[in-house]
Amino acid sequence: MRKRQQTGAAVVFVGPFVVAYLVLFVYPTLKMVVLSFTNAPLIGEGKWVGWSNYLRLAHDNLFLQSVGHTIYFVVLTVIPTTLLGLVIAMMVLRLRGLLQSLVLAAFFLPYILPVTVVYRIWEWMIDPQFGIAQLPIRLLLGHSVAMWSDPLWAMPSIAFITIWWTNGFNVLLFIAGLKNISQDVHDAASLDGAHRWARFRYITWPLIWPVTALVLTIQLILQLKIFDQVYLMTVGGPFNSTYVVVQYIYKQAFQSNHGGYGATVAVVLFVAIAALSVLQFQALRVRPS
Incomplete structure (x- = not known):
């Protein structure tokens, strides 16, 4: 009775x-996988095309460029x-x-700010004419830079803003971890003559x-899905x-009405995120000596 x-x-x-x-995850995921093997529009049925969509990706220059740009963004941020x-967490704990x-x-x-607010704040701050963030840029380069209109500066500036926007969550996680380290361990090491770096x-x-x-x-998963x-x-x-990559999915599915091809790109991204996340987490399980 108790077990029941x-x-x-x-x-x-x-x-x-x-x-x-x-209902909200498994079914849509399976539906997306099935859709990736068709030439269906965003809404409606399509013909079964097998692996054609996946083979097409290998020769799609814009898709390959989007993959390269996503990897570049991951390198700049993670x-x-x-x-x-x-x-920052170690500095905050000293206060x-x-x-x-x-x-x-x-x-x-x-x-806690929505991305639209973050966008508006930095649009004002890096404005080439009156943006306050242009002051140090002028000191270093001697002239203002239209950050979002220059291919050299656009992605690094987005990466910098992303770090500024999201890093507070990482700080909280590290503070929680640092507080779990007993102070007695550090005191014992200090008595043994260990300096701060040691x-x-x-x-x-x-x-x-x-x-x-x-x-x-967490950061790898989030930054691979960069879009907003x-x-x-x-x-x-x-x-x-x-x-x-996510912008390419948006273009294919919602702007070009290529639901099947957009689903193909989404499946590839999903598999890549899952595989890379598992591999990275397993590799990082080994503690540094």
């Missing part, structure tokens, strides 16, 4: 989640934002009281590694220099 009650309670609590998961989050709370809030505040290298870094692996994996910032700030330009 426990099973019934488990079904009541877990059942709604399982149903929602099947490791830098992870390291910066760790450094005390109200000052610590204010500094932490200042770093986390951008994370304590970080042999105590903090190995103990904070699981959190670092988590942050790297690119679409708002550059619309993939100039000269397609910031065109990314």
